[in-house]
Amino acid sequence: MADLTKEKIIQQARMLFIELGYEKVSMRGIAKDLGCSHGALYYHFKNKTALFSRVLDFYFQELNSIIDTIMEQTENDRVQELFLGFIRFGLDHPHQYELMFMLKSEEMDSLMQRAATESFERFEAAVKEAGNINPQNGEIYSIFLALHGFVSLHLHRAENFEAVAKAAKRYVTFLRKTI
Amino acid sequence: MADLTKEKIIQQARMLFIELGYEKVSMRGIAKDLGCSHGALYYHFKNKTALFSRVLDFYFQELNSIIDTIMEQTENDRVQELFLGFIRFGLDHPHQYELMFMLKSEEMDSLMQRAATESFERFEAAVKEAGNINPQNGEIYSIFLALHGFVSLHLHRAENFEAVAKAAKRYVTFLRKTI
DNA sequence: AATTTAATTGACCACTGGTCAAATAAGGAG
DNA sequence: CTCCTTATTTGACCAGTGGTCAATTAAATT
Numbered sequence A, B: 001m002a003d004l005t006k007e008k009i010i011q012q013a014r015m016l017f018i019e020l021g022y023e024k025v026s027m028r029g030i031a032k033d034l035g036c037s038h039g040a041l042y043y044h045f046k047n048k049t050a051l052f053s054r055v056l057d058f059y060f061q062e063l064n065s066i067i068d069t070i071m072e073q074t075e076n077d078r079v080q081e082l083f084l085g086f087i088r089f090g091l092d093h094p095h096q097y098e099l100m101f102m103l104k105s106e107e108m109d110s111l112m113q114r115a116a117t118e119s120f121e122r123f124e125a126a127v128k129e130a131g132n133i134n135p136q137n138g139e140i141y142s143i144f145l146a147l148h149g150f151v152s153l154h155l156h157r158a159e160n161f162e163a164v165a166k167a168a169k170r171y172v173t174f175l176r177k178t179i
Numbered sequence C: 001a002a003t004t005t006a007a008t009t010g011a012c013c014a015c016t017g018g019t020c021a022a023a024t025a026a027g028g029a030g
Numbered sequence D: 001c002t003c004c005t006t007a008t009t010t011g012a013c014c015a016g017t018g019g020t021c022a023a024t025t026a027a028a029t030t
Helices: A006-020 A027-034 A038-044 A048-072 A078-092 A094-102 A108-131 A139-154 A162-176 B006-020 B027-034 B038-044 B048-072 B078-092 B094-102 B108-131 B139-154 B162-176
Strands: none
Touching: A006 A027, A006 A038, A006 A048, A006 A094, A027 A038, A027 A048, A048 A078, A048 A094, A048 A108, A078 A094, A078 A108, A078 A139, A078 A162, A094 A139, A108 A139, A139 A162, A139 B139, A139 B162, A162 B139, B006 B027, B006 B038, B006 B048, B006 B094, B027 B038, B027 B048, B048 B078, B048 B094, B048 B108, B078 B094, B078 B108, B078 B139, B078 B162, B094 B139, B108 B139, B139 B162
């Protein structure tokens, strides 16, 4: 027994959520893919929300590692890379981005905000370091919001990042002017 | 009979969607409030989505009329008023805003885009007129996206517009610099 | 071997969106 | 008024959902 671990459940759920979105993934669906009953899932996670919040952690880790990778570069304009990197991440992983930043859910809010805030702080620190600046008054937060606006409204119109790469670059240039 | 009109259904649904959000409103719930069976609703609207899209039209009309009202002013900086007006609308009607701009739904997309696009065009024309400018390359669209970013991320953290009025004004000033 | 603990099952509940044959009401036509 | 057609409305029904829980099974401990 016990080959049904929390980890295995999270991994399976992770793929399903990305493929189908939050609503269309059912606990029974996850259980079926894992070859167990849906009741078993409720032994490991108290409800669908709790399972999803664990999956969310994974998603944010991915975004964090993208930021880290960009910061390891030396030759490029890393501020621009950070801005574009965020947009690219959103548009190339639309379902995932939606789950991370566009899902509304009472109980989820605090959990999501935890990871989301952490990701933002990493983003903010990276921008400061890359741009060798130290703006206050939440200017970087404003930029973050603006990037989110771009992503969220292009999410389902654009096929992927490449499809709006030009517009994204223009937008990023437009935003850079402000700091 | 026939005192159950499309209009009555739309009005009741309109309030319920705002109060509870899309998911938590059920056709049975609407029917109960109207004193009819849920089956009757399916005579007037082919499904929940179709009913909701009619409700959405109402919501966008409200936004449109806010834009119109601002444009009737003469003394104020109407560009700033337009930007702030959009943010205020979003934060003071969070549920409604969510339904208008943050709901993802396959079939809904085209319908929502129709009304949303119309609203944006009105916004764009207003900004051009108020600012006496004619920017190209979708700069106004960029600003619209940026405003949406601000609203969407403050939607459930802020109690209402007043709670973030200062940040909103800073943000708007920040955006104005770009055109 | 006996007992305790960890995990799993599947029947069950109240709910959802949606369908549809049947019942009901309304309006004309003769 | 009757007959027929058309416009509504009902409520049983379906497949599906998230969630609960007593009963069972497997594993570890004594």
